[in-house]
Amino acid sequence: MSLATTFSVGALTCHLLDGGSQRLDGGAMFGVVPKQLWQRRIVPDERNRIPLALRCLLIEHDVGPILVDTGVGNKESEKFCDIYAVDNVGHHGPTRLEDALAEVGVQPEAIRYVINTHLHFDHGGGNTVLKGPKGQMGPVELAFPNATYVVQEGELQFAMNTNERTAASYLPHNYAPVAEADRWQLVRGEDEIVPGVRVLPTPGHVPYHQSVLAESEDATLCYLGDLIPTTAHVPLPWIMGYDLEPLVTLENKRQLLAHAHDARWLLAFEHDPEHGVGRVGKDEKSYKFEPLDSPTGDV
Ligand SMILES: [Zn+2]
Numbered sequence: 001m002s003l004a005t006t007f008s009v010g011a012l013t014c015h016l017l018d019g020g021s022q023r024l025d026g027g028a029m030f031g032v033v034p035k036q037l038w039q040r041r042i043v044p045d046e047r048n049r050i051p052l053a054l055r056c057l058l059i060e061h062d063v064g065p066i067l068v069d070t071g072v073g074n075k076e077s078e079k080f081c082d083i084y085a086v087d088n089v090g091h092h093g094p095t096r097l098e099d100a101l102a103e104v105g106v107q108p109e110a111i112r113y114v115i116n117t118h119l120h121f122d123h124g125g126g127n128t129v130l131k132g133p134k135g136q137m138g139p140v141e142l143a144f145p146n147a148t149y150v151v152q153e154g155e156l157q158f159a160m161n162t163n164e165r166t167a168a169s170y171l172p173h174n175y176a177p178v179a180e181a182d183r184w185q186l187v188r189g190e191d192e193i194v195p196g197v198r199v200l201p202t203p204g205h206v207p208y209h210q211s212v213l214a215e216s217e218d219a220t221l222c223y224l225g226d227l228i229p230t231t232a233h234v235p236l237p238w239i240m241g242y243d244l245e246p247l248v249t250l251e252n253k254r255q256l257l258a259h260a261h262d263a264r265w266l267l268a269f270e271h272d273p274e275h276g277v278g279r280v281g282k283d284e285k286s287y288k289f290e291p292l293d294s295p296t297g298d299v
Helices: 026-030 078-083 096-103 121-127 153-160 176-180 246-262
Strands: 004-009 012-025 049-060 066-068 113-115 128-130 140-142 148-152 184-187 191-194 197-201 210-216 219-223 266-268 277-282 287-291
Touching (some): 012 026, 026 049, 148 153, 184 191
Parallel strands (some): 066 113, 113 148, 148 184
Antiparallel strands (some): 012 049, 049 066, 128 140, 266 277
């Protein structure tokens, strides 16, 4: 099965890459939404977990390939991978993300930029890689040795100063080695990383979460990150229990979806188990996900 979905955004070629999957508690994923409702959208397993993709975005750009988010990586213990049902081992590279990159002809050394929406383990876990035989403590190295890594300055600060509520999601081996190698490009607020690729603050899940926009000609793709992790989270009140500031998420969703709807943006969903990319439509009650007829065709 193919590990990449390729489509055009104006003159830019983009790929959604299969970085594997994980399972998280369904109740935590849907916050105050009753199970009676959410289990019709995504069916939980016997441990009440729902399947989630780890879908990364690769933008082919004149400056070199740009990777957005990096999945879970290969540094976590067996116990950790069992709790979250992490399924991301690669056949050729360390993880499925490297396999997917190989499928579109990109070596890790070629990646010019890595942009993290935020630094939770399932978004920045593949920033670094454990070298050496499995089960042995090898050195942790940058997974993309020639890349500049981009994140909001506030997010890196936030990740370096965890508390009892946030610590389980922020694992320093995913971002401290990037700091040690002096490879962070820290941005503040909305910023253009290279022509046609912008980061847009979309806080709520965490205080300095950002989404990523790829814009070319009249087309725009928005990689939502955890602002709207799956297509089931498109309706405004369907907000994760994990979000630290759910009412901030709500207002950012309201603003972004209004814009995405009116401007016919393409939206990329990082964690949706089924749909990688689509648009939003609207009826009198709420926004609705609209899949693309042909993900490989003219979008
Ligand atoms: Zn997150």
